[in-house]
Amino acid sequence: MALDTANTISVRTMNMIQALNSALDVSLAHDPDTLIFGEDVGYFGGVFRVTDKLQEKYGLTRCFDTPISEGGIIATAIGMGAYGLRPVVEIQFADYILPAYDQLVSEAARLRYRSNGQFWAPITVRSPYGGGIFGGQTHSQSPEAIFAHITGLKTVIPSNPYDAKGLLIAAIECDDPVIFLEPKRLYNGPFEGRPDAQVKTWAGHPMAEVPEGRYTVPLGKAATVREGNDVTVLAYGTMVHVALSAIEETGIDAELIDLRSIVPLDIDAIVASVKKTGRCLIVHEASKYAGFGGELSALVQERCFYHLKSAVRRVGGWDTPYPHAFEWDYFPGPSRIVPALRACLED
Amino acid sequence: MALDTANTISVRTMNMIQALNSALDVSLAHDPDTLIFGEDVGYFGGVFRVTDKLQEKYGLTRCFDTPISEGGIIATAIGMGAYGLRPVVEIQFADYILPAYDQLVSEAARLRYRSNGQFWAPITVRSPYGGGIFGGQTHSQSPEAIFAHITGLKTVIPSNPYDAKGLLIAAIECDDPVIFLEPKRLYNGPFEGRPDAQVKTWAGHPMAEVPEGRYTVPLGKAATVREGNDVTVLAYGTMVHVALSAIEETGIDAELIDLRSIVPLDIDAIVASVKKTGRCLIVHEASKYAGFGGELSALVQERCFYHLKSAVRRVGGWDTPYPHAFEWDYFPGPSRIVPALRACLED
Amino acid sequence: MLNIPRLQLHVPEPPARPGDPVSFDHIDIPAAGAVRRPDTAAREEDMRDLPYTLIRVLDDEGRAVGPWDPKLDPAVLLKGLRAMLMTRLFDDRMFRAHRQGKTSFYMKSTGEEAIGAAQSLVLGAGDMSFPTYRMSAWLMARDYPLLDMVNQIFSNADDPLHGKQLPILTSARDYGFYSISGNLGSRFGHAVGWAMASAYKGDDKIAIGYVGDGTTAEGGVHEAMTFASVYRAPAILCITNNQWAISSYSGFAGAEATTFAARAIAYGLPGLRVDGNDFLAVWAATQWAADRARTNHGTTVIELFTYRAEGHSTSDDPTKYRPADEASHWPLGDPIARLKQHLIAIGEWDEARHEALVAELTETIRVAVKAGEAVGTLGKSKPDVRHMFEGIFKEPDWRHIEQRNEMGI
Amino acid sequence: MLNIPRLQLHVPEPPARPGDPVSFDHIDIPAAGAVRRPDTAAREEDMRDLPYTLIRVLDDEGRAVGPWDPKLDPAVLLKGLRAMLMTRLFDDRMFRAHRQGKTSFYMKSTGEEAIGAAQSLVLGAGDMSFPTYRMSAWLMARDYPLLDMVNQIFSNADDPLHGKQLPILTSARDYGFYSISGNLGSRFGHAVGWAMASAYKGDDKIAIGYVGDGTTAEGGVHEAMTFASVYRAPAILCITNNQWAISSYSGFAGAEATTFAARAIAYGLPGLRVDGNDFLAVWAATQWAADRARTNHGTTVIELFTYRAEGHSTSDDPTKYRPADEASHWPLGDPIARLKQHLIAIGEWDEARHEALVAELTETIRVAVKAGEAVGTLGKSKPDVRHMFEGIFKEPDWRHIEQRNEMGI
Numbered sequence A, B: 001m002a003l004d005t006a007n008t009i010s011v012r013t014m015n016m017i018q019a020l021n022s023a024l025d026v027s028l029a030h031d032p033d034t035l036i037f038g039e040d041v042g043y044f045g046g047v048f049r050v051t052d053k054l055q056e057k058y059g060l061t062r063c064f065d066t067p068i069s070e071g072g073i074i075a076t077a078i079g080m081g082a083y084g085l086r087p088v089v090e091i092q093f094a095d096y097i098l099p100a101y102d103q104l105v106s107e108a109a110r111l112r113y114r115s116n117g118q119f120w121a122p123i124t125v126r127s128p129y130g131g132g133i134f135g136g137q138t139h140s141q142s143p144e145a146i147f148a149h150i151t152g153l154k155t156v157i158p159s160n161p162y163d164a165k166g167l168l169i170a171a172i173e174c175d176d177p178v179i180f181l182e183p184k185r186l187y188n189g190p191f192e193g194r195p196d197a198q199v200k201t202w203a204g205h206p207m208a209e210v211p212e213g214r215y216t217v218p219l220g221k222a223a224t225v226r227e228g229n230d231v232t233v234l235a236y237g238t239m240v241h242v243a244l245s246a247i248e249e250t251g252i253d254a255e256l257i258d259l260r261s262i263v264p265l266d267i268d269a270i271v272a273s274v275k276k277t278g279r280c281l282i283v284h285e286a287s288k289y290a291g292f293g294g295e296l297s298a299l300v301q302e303r304c305f306y307h308l309k310s311a312v313r314r315v316g317g318w319d320t321p322y323p324h325a326f327e328w329d330y331f332p333g334p335s336r337i338v339p340a341l342r343a344c345l346e347d
Numbered sequence C, D: 001m002l003n004i005p006r007l008q009l010h011v012p013e014p015p016a017r018p019g020d021p022v023s024f025d026h027i028d029i030p031a032a033g034a035v036r037r038p039d040t041a042a043r044e045e046d047m048r049d050l051p052y053t054l055i056r057v058l059d060d061e062g063r064a065v066g067p068w069d070p071k072l073d074p075a076v077l078l079k080g081l082r083a084m085l086m087t088r089l090f091d092d093r094m095f096r097a098h099r100q101g102k103t104s105f106y107m108k109s110t111g112e113e114a115i116g117a118a119q120s121l122v123l124g125a126g127d128m129s130f131p132t133y134r135m136s137a138w139l140m141a142r143d144y145p146l147l148d149m150v151n152q153i154f155s156n157a158d159d160p161l162h163g164k165q166l167p168i169l170t171s172a173r174d175y176g177f178y179s180i181s182g183n184l185g186s187r188f189g190h191a192v193g194w195a196m197a198s199a200y201k202g203d204d205k206i207a208i209g210y211v212g213d214g215t216t217a218e219g220g221v222h223e224a225m226t227f228a229s230v231y232r233a234p235a236i237l238c239i240t241n242n243q244w245a246i247s248s249y250s251g252f253a254g255a256e257a258t259t260f261a262a263r264a265i266a267y268g269l270p271g272l273r274v275d276g277n278d279f280l281a282v283w284a285a286t287q288w289a290a291d292r293a294r295t296n297h298g299t300t301v302i303e304l305f306t307y308r309a310e311g312h313s314t315s316d317d318p319t320k321y322r323p324a325d326e327a328s329h330w331p332l333g334d335p336i337a338r339l340k341q342h343l344i345a346i347g348e349w350d351e352a353r354h355e356a357l358v359a360e361l362t363e364t365i366r367v368a369v370k371a372g373e374a375v376g377t378l379g380k381s382k383p384d385v386r387h388m389f390e391g392i393f394k395e396p397d398w399r400h401i402e403q404r405n406e407m408g409i
């Protein structure tokens, strides 16, 4: 990670919302061509308050509301990007990104290629995603797989305030289109997938110590959250915390890797770890079938076949729509991860 | 497959376009609540002529043109489905299905679930897909992975005229929303992935002998195209023919399975075959990364780990947009499948 | 650069933010009774003035005036009043239930009750509405069982949707109430498709669809209006302009530039602009459009001009982005108070009866809530978890069976 | 059932199908010069008549008449004529090249050349067009190198887009020509975003976007027009109504019900309806809209009424769905013939000079095609295959590097 030391002397405890807000603040201050728009992000500061006070600080044209039109938001951002601006847009919930899917896939992802480099779309699309907040079918989904498959899009998913800020600044400064999925269940605190446990805040968490100034966390570098020798656990977003908690429950000496971005993927880190441990468990919140875990499983198996001591396993959401009342039955919490971890070792 | 013997006495050689046309003809004749619409499908009979003469035969309201609005086409079909009709719509190219992605995912796929069975969308969405016709970026793509991941959608991909007709009738009669992807490169003849070879027609191909009347091929049953003992090859659509040709080139005793539908997936057929052969190669035309091959690889590995003698391999399109002039460099033809097959056996 | 002022990006701003004085003087409100009522078979090109005015029937004294007066039987008016009041009281009770942790989420339709109530009574049992989440009054007017509603809101074991959907995102086929989607842009499209199906079958059913002012910006809304125009669908497409979309004022949907009813003109459809807080005006305009649709004259677009008197949902605090007293200045008043005033003016109602009705409905609600609480509230009771795996497809596939087995259920 | 006729589904049908007699009598064509020209700062509400008429400058004798006459220098007219002719001749040559197997695909703009030619000359070097595949005249008017065009069409080693895109789906940033998308619905949105960026920066550049009549039905078109209205983007949004979308006549986009220019009214934008085969009318309307945009008065919508004189593309045979002689009946004529007639009428041109120009351009094209053929035609030559892995991201990631290695390149 590249720290801009002059600006980062002061470090503050931030939750993920504050860290993301700080990333946006830093980016607006740093580059007059960066601007923010989306539904309710202006005066109000966003339904999750991530853009709080930015309109007040930078003025009406640098952080503003939009029509309720996700396709229009992305199309406009692409046009601005082609002009030379660096738009950062918010889609209120990742479930609502789908009306803009054509713009993201056929336009943002392909503009540089099809124009042979004459035009490109340096846009960042932030969107709260994932479940755990009783949001029901359309405020809970995890659509990362449908972006990962699209050549030309980068997809980033932070799991803590420090990474969130550094990755968001890196995404904004990146000249490629980036889908930036924010695990909404982590906004206010780490979540271990145990809904009955006491709610935690970020206070006291080492990754909540966030420099005030500009720094980046590079896209495509995974983080080893916990070193271990017996099994590699691959996760991102909320599931990093859930997996960690499950690992601790079992006492297994697992190595936990937080992918941080699924495109670009830190394939070297994954392969090195699985070659060391010989076992691998993949965890994501999205429905399992044709989810990103399939790709991870295939890559691990293709590259580490002779090192594998047991089958690569996946734990994911069930293959159902996100069911409001059955949130904790659907959610792949520790009660599903623990037996999978054990099974990896028992084989 | 269920043959309606009374109607199927006469069998005719059909190419895939004729077989699909016949399926639509049979369905319109059979059920007054079935109707067809889409861009240019009415008077003109579709840009690939799949709906040829149906307007003339059944009248203006049973097969008609639409505004150029894929989202509108699907939304309208869902509303009609909720009323009790069985709309069969055409999206002119699968690349142009993306503007309707939200309607398919958030609406068609979820209507039955979220209304607890009060409403459902018995719609069939036909769309020519895949490359091999020098169609460039937006007339060549294979988007099946982004449908396979969506709980509530079925995705069917025929590889020959007989299946095309029987599967399409089954899809139309199915009470769930079905994405029906037609490998456009197979419309007029089987294609072995050798663009320099002489163009073949369907004439003489056993699967081009198609009954005139109504019959169905059930969704979710794979077909074993070639039995073999040394390696299982999983494919669908165009790649069934390409894989077969590659297998023949190598002389390897491979078992080739045509999946026919990827949701529902014939997991039993896959597992039985891989347990027998101990090796598996997955072939699809879509870009490899986070493609449906990842899911297949993961499933095979999870369910056959102790039977695997070598790594499950994948051959797919490169992780680039579909590049017009480099079609045959991008396309996963025999020259890429043959070494992968050999590698499966060499390990 | 040319020798002219530089370009500037215009970003809309509402007339008032928290702390600012409130005024609705910029809004032009014609007198009740002033707008002409064309024949239901009139040609669109002869009605292009209507999107720019406001159809009103009730005047300031509560009298029904002008050509749009539907001259309703007082019994119908009372039915409407009852449905509106029930909605208002139920909303308040459920909002409290949310604060008490009994439900995950709730949305009120305060100030907009005339719309669902009147339209539910105008349309027939075979017709279908494609509602928003602010249309409970439709169900109230059709005597949807309150307990079913409570059970869904509490997501308890008796939730009629078996826990699959959020509270308030109801589905009630037998009451002409299509499944509400969480995604905003789809309702018009489904309504138009449904209406086209009725025409295809040669039936006589029509569809009525709804979007909010904010939602008009979605592409799907335009696509649906295009289909409605091209195929002359027997539909009514309503834009409920309550002037806010969460924190964004209607200028972000285009209201600075023109009216929402004017959208109709783009498609050659008639567009009516109606006082949405006037039960009689809503009734009359809807009936006009329904007659037109049923006689093969196609789709009418209706802008229902109203004001969202409360927050967007239980997750929202509107004083953060608009003056706290804005609602009280809204010149078109409270639809319930206005219908009540009319009923009193025509001698069919009085304060005492009104109070008695409030008491009766409050008690009905209390009983239903009690019964729902007895089944259980959020987290304390839930539908059988096996329902999670049902209704994905008509029949489950192996994944659902395996996963159910894995859960041991 | 009610005692009224049953509902019927209306499905549009064009006035004539193959074999039917052709008539354009249903089309109302006002006389040249008849339409008023408002001030460029006029309010939208004072211009709601314009979408229903047709701005024309050239009369039947080739004279320029009325308030929209742009009074252009003959040199400019000649430049326009040259660009239009070049487009026509080049299209014919490339169509033949397709039949000869030298390219995979081609699309002509026959009959629509006035649009690209006039607008390219009205707008400045810093402005940006967001074109369709029928806008080659824009490039011709700006002297885009013919050989580059040929090389892309032949997908050969010198293809300026390195083989990544179809023929005709060009991209030419330096010529104010944005990358053409295969997906129809996106162009307006990108144009509006680009224009908003210019306003955001306080620059003086404007954007001009295009969709066809058929494409107006896409949701993205509506979303873009909404954004254009809300933020007053300095843009011109053109709807090229050539009456056909492949085999579907414009009734399937709503033309039975109203004009495409009337879409503007929905957003409170001015809408001009223009004779698209009249170089002077296209020029004048575009200049009006450009002046309006550059002076912070926001977006204008222009319907360019024309006729697609040939098939949709090389994959299409229009005699399958419309009368073979329909084009010859089109009452607004051929834009090239009309401008030529005007130039002759004002004494700036004659048949001999015209013939000489045709000969000159034909030779220029011949030379360019020859040069392109020398590089190679489809399948005989192609760009270095390593380009396949470039420009996906700014920098390749490990997948692209591995895959290139796997190919051994």
Ligand SMILES: Cc1ncc(C[n+]2csc(CCOP(=O)(O)OP(=O)(O)O)c2C)c(N)n1
Pocket (backbone or CB within 6 Å): A039, A068, A070, A092, A096, A099, C132, C134, C182, C183, C184, C185, C211, C212, C213, C214, C215, C216, C240, C242, C244, C245, C246, C308, C312
């Ligand atoms: C596609 C989509 N985008 C965004 C949202 C989030 N959202 C829910 S309600 C709402 C505001 C809707 O405003 P309006 O249409 O005016 O209806 P109102 O709430 O005023 O009745 C928004 C933005 C959503 N549900 N769906």
Ligand SMILES: Cc1ncc(C[n+]2csc(CCOP(=O)(O)OP(=O)(O)O)c2C)c(N)n1
Pocket (backbone or CB within 6 Å): B039, B068, B070, B092, B096, B099, D132, D134, D182, D183, D184, D185, D211, D212, D213, D214, D215, D216, D240, D242, D244, D245, D246, D308, D312
């Ligand atoms: C999203 C999308 N849907 C469908 C198509 C296929 N298609 C290509 S051109 C065309 C017709 C367009 O008609 P129009 O907008 O009138 O333009 P014109 O060809 O007449 O210039 C269609 C349907 C496409 N390219 N993109």
Ligand SMILES: [Mg+2]
Pocket (backbone or CB within 6 Å): C212, C213, C214, C240, C241, C242, C243, C244, C245, C246, C308
């Ligand atoms: Mg609203």
Ligand SMILES: [Mg+2]
Pocket (backbone or CB within 6 Å): D212, D213, D214, D240, D241, D242, D243, D244, D245, D246, D308
């Ligand atoms: Mg057209």
